């Protein structure tokens with residue numbers, strides 16, 4: 303069968319977006335891995351599926367699969383691309399709408415300048431919510447990696463995140479510590495690992511080693527996680543500009559039970575049609 307898709311990106315975090323309202327398809331894990339493969343497939347960090355909602359108060363169901371084929375709870379850059387996609391494809395006439403994800407509901411709004419603002423929900427710090435195996439709900443946890451003791455914060459943005467503070471993000475040990483922390487037994491569902499350099503209370507630089515992909519040019523939930531942990535530790539103040547390798551996001555968070563808001567771009571790259579084996 304032939305599958306229509308759109309290639310999109312949010313700050314270089316790239317996606318294959320598939321409308322499963324106007325066409326029917328089922329993608330197996332190994333097909334997702336093949337399509338995600340950069341030399342041999344289309345190449346993407348995540349596959350985003352646009353489906354009809356299952357709940358009456360929702361406009362769409364937004365499903366996310368990492369390049370390794372695993373379905374995950376949330377994707378922030380993907381949420382902005384999802385919003386642009388459903389408007390461009392005329393799947394909705396609304397500029398603001400709600401989507402259900404495995405990690406909970408999100409509200410997406412496309413502004414007149416084309417940027418997308420997403421209500422990413424409330425950051426959850428309780429270790430059991432991440433999930434993270436810890437004795438207490440500390441601001442900072444410590445893990446032994448080889449002969450190093452690593453200090454990190456943990457938070458769920460629907461999906462699990464660890465955030466480390468570094469002096470210089472460019473020389474941060476993303477390729478060494480990223481995979482070892484991601485697969486550490488204290489994270490039973492693994493984690494996305496962020497390396498945050500604080501430039502001022504309103505500006506950070508961030509790299510994220512993502513679960514199911516590796517380092518990406520940007521991670522929206524990773525940006526929310528870093529800002530939530532930084533504000534909770536008294537190191538940052540809202541609003542915060544987050545500089546990622548692929549560009550910049552604006553994050554706003556009033557603290558504790560408030561929702562995190564993320565604003566940034568969403569770009570369409572090309573349309574395609576591919577035969578599924």
Ligand SMILES: N[C@@H](CCC[C@H](N)C(=O)O)C(=O)O
Pocket residue numbers: 315347348368374375376377378379380461462494512513514515518520521522523524
């Ligand atoms: N790139 C994303 C996050 C995608 C999911 C993540 N890799 C996970 O496994 O939780 C973003 O922009 O948030």
